[in-house]
Amino acid sequence: MTRQIRLIDVTLRDAHQCLWATRMTTGMMQEIAPRLDRAGFEAIDLVGGAVFDVMVRYLKEDPWERMRILNRWITKTPLIIHTRGQSLFTFEFFPDDIVELAAERFAANGMRYHTPYDPLNDMRNLEIPIKSAKRHGLHVVGGLVYTFSPVHTDTYFASKAKELLALGVDGIFLKDASGLLRPERIATLVPALKKVMGEVPLQIHTHCNSGLAPYVVLQAVEHGVEVVHTATSTLANGVSHSPTELVTRNLRRRGYDVGIDLGAIEEVAEQLAFIAKAEGKPIGQPQEYDEFHFHHQCAGGMVSNLAYQLETMGLKERLNEILEEAGHVRRELGYPIVVSPFAQYIITQSILNVMGRDQGKPRYETVPNEVRLYVKGGYGEIAGEIDPNLYDKITRGAEPITERPGALMAPAIKRLRDSRGPFHSDDDLLLAAFYDDKTYRELKDAGPIITDYTLGRTPLITLIKGISERQDITSFHFIQKNVPAKEKA
Numbered sequence: 001m002t003r004q005i006r007l008i009d010v011t012l013r014d015a016h017q018c019l020w021a022t023r024m025t026t027g028m029m030q031e032i033a034p035r036l037d038r039a040g041f042e043a044i045d046l047v048g049g050a051v052f053d054v055m056v057r058y059l060k061e062d063p064w065e066r067m068r069i070l071n072r073w074i075t076k077t078p079l080i081i082h083t084r085g086q087s088l089f090t091f092e093f094f095p096d097d098i099v100e101l102a103a104e105r106f107a108a109n110g111m112r113y114h115t116p117y118d119p120l121n122d123m124r125n126l127e128i129p130i131k132s133a134k135r136h137g138l139h140v141v142g143g144l145v146y147t148f149s150p151v152h153t154d155t156y157f158a159s160k161a162k163e164l165l166a167l168g169v170d171g172i173f174l175k176d177a178s179g180l181l182r183p184e185r186i187a188t189l190v191p192a193l194k195k196v197m198g199e200v201p202l203q204i205h206t207h208c209n210s211g212l213a214p215y216v217v218l219q220a221v222e223h224g225v226e227v228v229h230t231a232t233s234t235l236a237n238g239v240s241h242s243p244t245e246l247v248t249r250n251l252r253r254r255g256y257d258v259g260i261d262l263g264a265i266e267e268v269a270e271q272l273a274f275i276a277k278a279e280g281k282p283i284g285q286p287q288e289y290d291e292f293h294f295h296h297q298c299a300g301g302m303v304s305n306l307a308y309q310l311e312t313m314g315l316k317e318r319l320n321e322i323l324e325e326a327g328h329v330r331r332e333l334g335y336p337i338v339v340s341p342f343a344q345y346i347i348t349q350s351i352l353n354v355m356g357r358d359q360g361k362p363r364y365e366t367v368p369n370e371v372r373l374y375v376k377g378g379y380g381e382i383a384g385e386i387d388p389n390l391y392d393k394i395t396r397g398a399e400p401i402t403e404r405p406g407a408l409m410a411p412a413i414k415r416l417r418d419s420r421g422p423f424h425s426d427d428d429l430l431l432a433a434f435y436d437d438k439t440y441r442e443l444k445d446a447g448p449i450i451t452d453y454t455l456g457r458t459p460l461i462t463l464i465k466g467i468s469e470r471q472d473i474t475s476f477h478f479i480q481k482n483v484p485a486k487e488k489a
Contacts, residue, residue: 004257007040007248008045008228009230011231013047014231015231019235020276021054026450027452030451030453044074046066047081047111052434067111078139083102083116093405094433112138113139115143117142117145118145118380122380126164145177145337145339146337147297149383151383152335155192157192161197171200173202174206178207179213179293186223190225203229204227205229207239207240207241218250230248232272233245234272234276239299296324315355318354330346345368355483364394412433
């Protein structure tokens with residue numbers, strides 16, 4: 001019997017986050033969404049990562065309203081809500097009551113599929129998100145974030161998969177945000193995961209940063225992966241995902257059954273190309289393989305964004321030096337996975353170390369509070385070891401934090417109702433939990449989402465020098481906040 005392989009579409013979330021700095025508006029989705037709905041995907045990725053934040057801060061579109069609108073346009077295929085577990089859509093952790101309420105509102109606004117992950121693979125940080133989502137009837141596929149290091153072995157990942165299974169997930173997705181998976185690692189890692197997962201489906205979510213992803217996903221399927229995340233070709237490649245059309249054709253040529261209507265996808269690709277031309281946005285191009293990428297492990301769009309930030313700080317010529325330092329910082333800090341927010345923390349610390357060296361200061365002379373909190377264990381378990389001398393220097397001798405971070409936070413809902421209420425809905429209460437009053441008010445004052453897209457209009461957002469911002473929009477503000485610009489002579 002021919003083995004069936006299912007695809008998940010990421011065009012409406014991760015693909016434009018990678019290539020369009022997350023600037024796809026709801027109106028741009030109007031003609032695309034119904035075609036994706038009839039294409040035959042297992043699910044369609046819609047909101048999460050930087051999307052929620054950019055919608056609120058820059059597009060002035062209410063993410064909850066987008067969920068409701070897309071549920072009118074997509075009626076057959078489940079829509080995915082993608083979160084950072086206890087952090088939801090931001091860099092900070094939220095109390096358990098906020099996380100529980102968020103799961104309730106995901107379901108109420110039509111989300112049927114939840115893909116939470118924790119950037120450190122500390123599964124304690126997924127306990128509340130997973131159990132709350134399951135309680136409200138969502139299909140939950142937990143994330144296992146990939147990186148490679150001496151401590152991130154196949155045994156490590158298999159152990160983490162067991163912890164996810166114990167939380168009751170319906171599946172696991174292997175999240176490779178920086179495109180670090182190589183074919184030879186797939187050959188050992190996927191069988192190790194499937195050995196402990198059995199019949200529970202394994203998904204692969206990998207980016208094209210190294211140029212290897214289109215082949216890697218084929219090898220992943222050969223070794224047991226059942227579901228592949230892909231993007232429509234116009235918004236594929238680059239630092240995005242493998243093209244849906246290419247993956248479908250390649251899998252079929254290898255003898256797999258892939259129930260995707262490529263005619264519908266071709267129509268989506270044409271519509272996206274039309275929008276890209278009208279709005280002056282890029283389309284994805286294949287990446288060249290660069291071994292240096294595997295040293296610093298930063299997502300490609302983050303590197304582009306970093307180059308711009310360094311230029312504004314008078315450090316344009318120091319990019320490769322800072323990326324070289326980033327690889328060493330990551331090792332010294334116990335091999336945190338280079339995804340948000342730790343990607344931003346690693347890069348910021350690297351800039352501070354390089355700038356300090358220019359002034360004759362020792363490395364780690366200046367350390368952001370967020371890095372101190374990470375080193376203490378305030379975000380969760382650290383996979384590797386941190387040298388005791390470096391630990392003492394960074395934390396000033398503070399005791400390690402060993403409890404689940406969310407358990408240390410006081411409930412917030414009553415406090416929010418008392419201090420910033422009354423709210424029209426629990427959706428608004430959650431927006432108030434995520435954002436300060438100014439940002440919240442600007443969003444509410446913007447009014448309903450405009451669902452009609454008029455080609456040729458002035459773009460709602462002009463990309464900063466065409467930068468492709470793979471990581472969260474807040475990364476720019478985080479680095480600028482912590483690193484002073486170089487003084488001009």
